[in-house]
Amino acid sequence: MFERRVTRSVNVGGVQVGAGAPISVQSMTTTKTADAEATLEQIYALASSGAEIVRCTCNEVEAAEGLARIVPRSPVPIIADIHFQYRLALAALDAGVACLRLNPGNIRKEQHIKAVASEARDRGVPIRIGVNAGSLDPDIEEKYGITAVALVESAKRELGYFEEVGFDAVKISVKASDVRLMVDSYRLLADTVDFPLHLGVTEAGPPPGGILKATAGIATLLNEGIGDTIRYSLTADPVEEAKAGRQLLEALGLRERSSLDLIACPSCGRAEVDVISIAAMAQEALTELHLPIQVAVMGCVVNGPGEAKGADLGIAAGRKRGHLFVRGQVVKVVPEDQMVASLIEWAQKIASDGVEGALAAADKSAAAEAEADRAALLEVQGDDVNQSDAIVELIRKR
Numbered sequence: 001m002f003e004r005r006v007t008r009s010v011n012v013g014g015v016q017v018g019a020g021a022p023i024s025v026q027s028m029t030t031t032k033t034a035d036a037e038a039t040l041e042q043i044y045a046l047a048s049s050g051a052e053i054v055r056c057t058c059n060e061v062e063a064a065e066g067l068a069r070i071v072p073r074s075p076v077p078i079i080a081d082i083h084f085q086y087r088l089a090l091a092a093l094d095a096g097v098a099c100l101r102l103n104p105g106n107i108r109k110e111q112h113i114k115a116v117a118s119e120a121r122d123r124g125v126p127i128r129i130g131v132n133a134g135s136l137d138p139d140i141e142e143k144y145g146i147t148a149v150a151l152v153e154s155a156k157r158e159l160g161y162f163e164e165v166g167f168d169a170v171k172i173s174v175k176a177s178d179v180r181l182m183v184d185s186y187r188l189l190a191d192t193v194d195f196p197l198h199l200g201v202t203e204a205g206p207p208p209g210g211i212l213k214a215t216a217g218i219a220t221l222l223n224e225g226i227g228d229t230i231r232y233s234l235t236a237d238p239v240e241e242a243k244a245g246r247q248l249l250e251a252l253g254l255r256e257r258s259s260l261d262l263i264a265c266p267s268c269g270r271a272e273v274d275v276i277s278i279a280a281m282a283q284e285a286l287t288e289l290h291l292p293i294q295v296a297v298m299g300c301v302v303n304g305p306g307e308a309k310g311a312d313l314g315i316a317a318g319r320k321r322g323h324l325f326v327r328g329q330v331v332k333v334v335p336e337d338q339m340v341a342s343l344i345e346w347a348q349k350i351a352s353d354g355v356e357g358a359l360a361a362a363d364k365s366a367a368a369e370a371e372a373d374r375a376a377l378l379e380v381q382g383d384d385v386n387q388s389d390a391i392v393e394l395i396r397k398r
Contacts, residue, residue, distance in 0.1 A: 013077025
């Protein structure tokens with residue numbers, strides 16, 4: 001594992017951010033905050049999909065009133081997103097939010113910023129300085145352009161105001177829709193301050209492109225040890241943001257697996273089944289079990305079990321049969337049309353009895369049957385079914 005950047009710790013309604021705490025997933029509601037019931041419904045959906053902190057817009061008095069009804073009933077801490085009116089930040093604090101998000105490019109009057117910071121200080125509520133490349137303070141943009149330096153200078157100016165009133169419960173983001181600018185900005189910020197950082201590529205757009213852009217920026221920084229909380233800013237149902245964020249952290253080994261991780265081979269000349277359709281059916285069926293398990297679907301029995309031996313459970317196709325394996329050990333051979341059903345059965349077995357219990361339930365003859373199938377396919381197909389060795393020889397002759 002890479003070494004994470006050392007930061008201060010900020011408590012967001014009971015969720016620790018920074019100082020080595022687990023990286024948290026955030027998202028933002030798309031409902032009208034004034035509609036407390038609709039917003040709460042979305043917050044619960046986000047929480048069940050992996051969001052540990054949720055942000056709600058507070059753009060009008062009615063929204064602040066909605067927050068007063070939402071906060072006591074929310075399963076996760078609520079951040080109020082403040083746009084231009086500093087008085088709404090004060091109202092959100094009255095509503096009991098766990099954190100504020102202020103954009104330095106939108107609220108620019110020093111006395112207003114200090115008033116909010118002072119009130120947050122007295123209440124013990126943290127603030128995220130949310131710098132956005134698309135809404136920089138005009139004088140900073142004029143001096144530095146839309147650059148990493150400009151984004152960091154915007155955050156530093158806000159920090160200066162906070163310091164003057166003795167407020168330091170801060171986390172910071174310097175988001176941009178341009179991935180390279182976003183990465184450069186966070187790298188510079190990480191070298192400049194020791195506050196925890198909230199990562200995101202703003203306005204990433206709809207999936208799949210939005211997920212690719214967000215992942216490119218967020219994962220790059222996480223792999224450098226930078227980042228303490230993340231959000232995918234997608235033009236989609238925010239539940240997709242929460243799922244993507246959770247899946248990324250699990251894929252990077254930064255959070256324990258909490259749901260299905262299905263891996264599958266891309267198929268090749270050895271494939272004995274339609275890997276794409278089998279994998280899709282397995283994904284749909286196993287997702288409904290809500291098990292934190294890694295499952296592999298492989299197209300052939302020659303290389304499949306070995307390549308996926310790290311999976312908790314897997315199946316490989318050969319000679320119209322499926323070789324079911326647990327942690328690389330074949331436990332059962334089933335007819336091709338029972339492959340997905342068998343995966344479900346053994347996933348539940350692992351959930352109830354553990355890996356060792358599942359291995360103990362293996363069919364005694366399964367390993368020998370599987371090896372016979374593998375040997376037969378090797379005899380027919382050969383070691384090099386894709387004829388790569390022959391192609392290499394052809395290339396060498398040119």
